[in-house]
Amino acid sequence: MSRRGAEPAEARPLFGGCWSCRLLSGAGLLLAALWVYRGPRGALRSGAPPSMAAIAQITLAAGLGAWAIVILADPVGRRRRPEP
Template sequence: GAHGAPGSGSPGARIQLRFKNCWSCRLIPGGGLILCGAYVFNASRRMIGKGGPPTIGTVLQITFATSLAAWGIVVIADPVRKAQKKT
């Protein structure tokens, strides 16, 4: 295969492949992203809880928090890798 491709026998490719297969290497960053999303979401809810009307900034914070959490779930689930295994 091409230099650095997962199919090649280079040490860098083997390390990259091992990183993508490592459960804890996906669980820790994915969990961190989910926790970051929960923190941002909680901060935006606190602003709404103080009695202030929801502003566009608050809505954007909630959207960003949801995106972070979704990204964390994708990192943990690794759907691209599973799709490549089936072919």
Template sequence: LPRETVKPVTPGSHHSKQLLERCWSCRLISGAGLMLSGAYVYNAARKIMRTGVLMTPGLVAQITFAGCLTAWGVVVIANPVKNSKI
């Protein structure tokens, strides 16, 4: 008998990608978590800016990273890969 009847689900496998595409609650929780993480990072940068410190490259990088996290959360929720015709 072949032993390939049961394949384990690995993080990079095709099955795990299909699960994220089909599972609305998974996408919503993951996307919301990323968006909240972005808000947290942005508020940490704003807290430093409120003290009157000039904009440093580190603060700019932190705000940019917060925007990237938020955008990533929107992309996870919107799921544009499923809707693409590639």
């Protein structure tokens, strides 16, 4: 009987290590974050009090920006455990 569940999963790089795929999708997400952020920021600059929708849009833009940075940095599989 095989114990496949007991084996640790092998860490694969995000997008298979394709630099152009990571750059294109990361830049697209970053531009989307800037576009989403631009909407409520314009209303706040005019002196209007922030609404819940504006706060939700800014939070969404921050999440998109963070996702873009993770895709561009590709931290998956870079850290190795020290050998005992």
